[in-house]
Amino acid sequence: MLAFIIRRFLIAIPLVIVSSFLVFIMVASSGTPQPLENARLRPNPNPAQIRVLELRYHLDKPLVTRYWLWLKDAAHGDLGVDNNSRPVGEQLRQGMLVTLRLVVVALVIAILIALVVGVVSALRQYSVFDYSSTFASFLFFSLPVFWLAVLLKEFGAIRFNNLIGHTWVYTVGEQSVRLPHSFWARMGDYAGHMVLPCLTLVLISFAQYSRFTRASMLETMNADYVRTATAKGATRKRVVTRHALRNALIPVTTVVALDFGAVLGGAIITERVFQWRGMGTLLIRGVTQYDPNLVQGWLMVTAVTVVVFNLLADITYAWLDPRIRL
């Protein structure tokens, strides 16, 4: 098992490095950094200032040299500074903490709900429950993320707060500006801010997972080994959980892992709607202001997160399916 993990890890490293190079080219060719652009477009441009800025972004050097400089710093954990000379690494760390809090909680809830819904609708195929959950899934993955988010924000939050008599569900930010002192009150504050963004992500992602769980559960329930298990007298519960579900989980794991990027994308939009200061805000700032270091750092941190997540999925995979344990 350990050897398997190490080998997967070693494959992941070149992937991240090549990805960083391609991303570097992409970022470099997407535009001129904002301060430089501003300096050049000024009514009477100051050549000295332009020169200083060009040197700051290493624009006097060829692309490959620039990449090498960036990579050397990045290998030491230094992702450079953004257009406003603030360190990128620190901003990304804070942004990632906020975003991962949202994504991980939403993902866990979505997977749990999807498994229950998927398994039940597979066991009762063509029942009312099956039809309504199918329709709900189709509806939810046909909704634009931010449309659902705005809907929940404008209507869910206000109705709910009126119902319970005080404001617990917040629609702006990831925490209150002044956090309460006691631990539980603080956790309550985090939770209140998280309800709606989390609900948005859960609804969007559970839809796809539950469809997939249903399909792969249907397949395993019709498999010969499940019939054998029933024939030899295993209880229904045991057949479903030990024989069918465990095998059905294998393809589901793949989908969850492959879909992780899409969930991150959804999180960016959700954050934007609810004005969280997470990765989404950073990305939009970086992209609209042509902030090369910020965007580059952002993409690399995300790429590493996705790769780590896929690695976790691979490990889960090996654990679920003893046949591929190498």
Added chain:
Amino acid sequence: MSQSSTSVTTPEDAEAVRGPTGPGPEREFTVAARSQRSMVARRFIRHRLAAASLVVLVFVILLSLVGGRLWKYDYSRTYSDFPINGGPSLDHPLGTDSVGHDLFAQVLRGAQKSVQIMLLVAIVSTTIGIVIGAVAGYYRGFIDAILMRLIDLILTIPLLVIAAVLSVRASKSGSFALALVLGALVWTTLARIVRAEVLSLREKEFVEAARALGASDRRIIFKHLLPNVTGSIIVSSTLTMATAILLETALSFLGLGIKSPETSLGKLVSDGATAAQTRPWLFYGPGFFIIVIVLCVNFIGDGLRDAFDPKQTRVRA
């Protein structure tokens, strides 16, 4: 997909297997011979939800393509006698916005742009996906490894994010460039599906036979392999269209997609998002169109998947 198990590979071969269609004079009794295509069509029509979705989608697409010319108001003009911020009325079924545009005219225009983007993305991504998938699956080895690592690379970064970074520049050159960028990004799923099927098909006897007859690689790929993968390709491209519309919507919401004076459903609905409480029609009108289009596309994709699946015997209501 296991439709590969039929030895029918090209339409001409199929013709030969079935014999001449229609009751020939020399035949004593006729067996209702059904081509695979008509079988798929029958299964699809029996899938009522999918068939209904197809009708709705065709209607919406026609409406978006020609509706703008037929509607009494122009999408870009503001009329002085319009109510500003007026709610839906008989004259303006979706109301008017803060400048005095008729929103229905704008939605028609936006739908036209979104549908164009959707179709273009589907065409571009399907072409790339088929070629890369078929080449990787057919030649295997080094080429396959390189192409599959390329897909892994693309997948290390969320689709929306690459699209966001690339479209900052592309969206300045208009919706056409944006659609090309999106199309160049969303082919990965299709390429994987095509590759997997080609990998198994290329070992089949009919490919061996074709090769023995001296068919070129290109002929084998396009005449013998790809026709057997048609089902999966159609299903996957259909679902890509849904992805394309949602991606465009998301990008426009982030301010990185369609720029004015052009408009799209995504842009309209994100403009309306800030007014969801006070002027809900700005938000629901265009949003409703997006949902109808995407929902229909998804239902059609689902119906096609069932229709192409030879294992599927029971047709769902």
